[in-house]
Amino acid sequence: MIAKIDRGRIRDRLLFEFLAATGSRVSEALGVYLEDLDLTPGNEHVQVHGKGGRIRVLLLNDQRLVNLLRRFLRETGWAHGPLFRAERNWTGRPLTYSTVQELWARYRYLAGDPELELHQLRHTHATELTLDGVSPRTIQKRLGHRKLQTTLVYADHTDAAADAELRARHRRRTNRS
Incomplete structure (x- = not known):
């Protein structure tokens, strides 16, 4: 976009x-x-x-x-x-x-994606942080949420993120041995 x-x-x-x-x-x-x-x-x-x-x-x-x-x-x-x-x-x-919404609508049209909502940039940021292994508490602070539960809605923990976290844990434990 x-x-x-x-x-x-x-x-x-x-x-x-x-x-x-x-x-x-x-x-x-x-x-x-x-x-x-x-x-x-x-x-x-x-x-x-x-x-x-x-x-x-x-x-x-x-x-x-x-x-x-x-x-x-x-x-x-x-x-x-x-x-x-x-x-x-x-x-x-x-x-x-309202001006920002109008700008977004114009660029959304140019990109050929009429469904993409502006707030999805925030969701995408949270998801990328999750996939990079950033803790939910850090994401919560970054997004300014009072409740961790709100953050967890944005930063859905995907299977790939869970796998990466478990692999990293395994590497840390293996390196300690």
């Missing part, structure tokens, strides 16, 4: 890459201000404002996202304010949720 976004539409590409790479809710991404970013090389983080006014800090460990973010900031020259701003008259206001 993201590959269908024109390279010149860097804000849109950054927005959807951000959602996919962090598992953030759309409202959390739209609430990110430049002041919430820490782009210290090798330790890049973003502070997001989640449900219930809870704040969490997310590691930006996807180098493609970090590079795109740095490029975007270089090209815009912005030093403060919302990261994802409306383009009309560049008023400096954050994008609205």
